Amino acid sequence: MLELPPLPYAEDALAPHISARTLSFHYGKHHKGYVDNANKMIAGTDLEKLDLVSLIRKVAKDDSKKGLFNNAAQIWNHDFYWKSMSPKGGGKPKGKLAEQIDKDFGSYDEFRKIFKEKAAGQFGSGYCWLVRSADGTLAIYGTANAETPIADTKDTPLLTTDVWEHTYYLDYQNRRPDYLEVFLDHLVNWEFAEKNFEAA
Numbered sequence: 001m002l003e004l005p006p007l008p009y010a011e012d013a014l015a016p017h018i019s020a021r022t023l024s025f026h027y028g029k030h031h032k033g034y035v036d037n038a039n040k041m042i043a044g045t046d047l048e049k050l051d052l053v054s055l056i057r058k059v060a061k062d063d064s065k066k067g068l069f070n071n072a073a074q075i076w077n078h079d080f081y082w083k084s085m086s087p088k089g090g091g092k093p094k095g096k097l098a099e100q101i102d103k104d105f106g107s108y109d110e111f112r113k114i115f116k117e118k119a120a121g122q123f124g125s126g127y128c129w130l131v132r133s134a135d136g137t138l139a140i141y142g143t144a145n146a147e148t149p150i151a152d153t154k155d156t157p158l159l160t161t162d163v164w165e166h167t168y169y170l171d172y173q174n175r176r177p178d179y180l181e182v183f184l185d186h187l188v189n190w191e192f193a194e195k196n197f198e199a200a
Helices: 020-042 052-059 063-083 095-105 108-121 176-187 190-199
Strands: 126-133 138-144 155-162
Touching (some): 020 063, 052 063, 063 155, 095 190, 108 126, 108 138, 108 176, 126 190, 155 190
Antiparallel strands (some): 126 138, 126 155
16 A cells, blocks of 8 residues: 655645645645555555555556556655755755756756756646766756656656646746746755765
8 A cells, every 4th residue: 555645844834935725735635646546556456565666667668557657656756846845945055966066057056047947848747857867967857747757767866846737826827937936946955855966
């Protein structure tokens, strides 16, 4: 059985940047729905014994299991997204990750520009990721729908932002760039990203 991971903070902890109403719907309806759907799909099968990441990787390339992949990947993506934010987040990174950002993107400002462009330009639904590639360099890219870097072992995700419309619509309507500004200025959890970077 897959479980709904707890939020790392209270539903109102990200207000006013993300409202408690948005978080309640996003976590309590969408995230929970993916857990419920995935559990129904694996009930009574050998897949029920797998941990979440193993399950995602096992079904990632199987077109007959696309529905299961979508729901399982969304469980993981959402949990990672919640952790990519903090009530005390935002601003510039520090330490070794900051140094790597300067090295690979030229500066934090250039990183910020590219991240916003990739996230705002992701057509339809999906995510924007900062990852550490196998060669140690950093990369930014978008993924559509439930696609996730952890479907294989090529890249290590450091942080993500969710650009599905339900993520921001109650607070920002269709103004995705405004949401992204707030994410970077007030919410992004660089301590979480730094831990992922050091563990990669």
